[in-house]
Amino acid sequence: MPRPVHFEIHATDPERAITFYTAVFEWSFERSGTEPYWLITTGEGPGINGGLAKREGPMPDPDASVNAFPLTMEVDDLDLLTREVELAGGRVVVAKRPIPEVGWITYCRDPEGNLFGMLQLDPGAE
Structure with missing residues (x-):
């Protein structure tokens, strides 16, 4: 989980x-x-x-009801979970990219617009 x-x-x-x-x-x-x-x-x-x-991009509206920083979940299969996000009604907002010597990360929004990250560890990521 x-x-x-x-x-x-x-x-x-x-x-x-x-x-x-x-x-x-x-x-x-x-x-x-x-x-x-x-x-x-x-x-x-x-x-x-x-x-x-x-x-990366403009500062959020400081008067908006909620602005948050993303929580990131460690996952075993980033590609599979990215597809699951999309099938469940979410969307990818930052495509999969490497974090050198750490792994692969992507950012998504849930159907309510909340931002979250998913990280697949891979020390060989470049």
């Missing part, structure tokens, strides 16, 4: 977001790779860690 393993925050100004989450929650951030991406450590014990990415 796929379980949440990662969350992601998208930010127009990553440094401002890092300052905010460090001050409020005492999370730590570590730059990862050559892309503008930071790994987030939220603490010790139960819970999940995440990442912070440079936003």
Whole structure:
């Protein structure tokens, strides 16, 4: 059964977001790779860690009722689950792409418009 393993925050100004989450929650951030991406450590014990990415596209309407950062589920077969998403009425919004030395990721929306990610681990991904 796929379980949440990662969350992601998208930010127009990553440094401002890092300052905010460090001050409020005492999370730590570590730059990862050559892309503008930071790994987030939220603490010790139960819970999940995440990442912070440079936003691709315009900033969401700050007055909208809910804007969220995507939760990512680890899956065994990304291609199969992507087809399942589409058959169940969802849609792919970011096509499958590699995260070098980690795996493959895609982002989808459920029929209600909620964004989520799916990650298939594959250390050979390039």
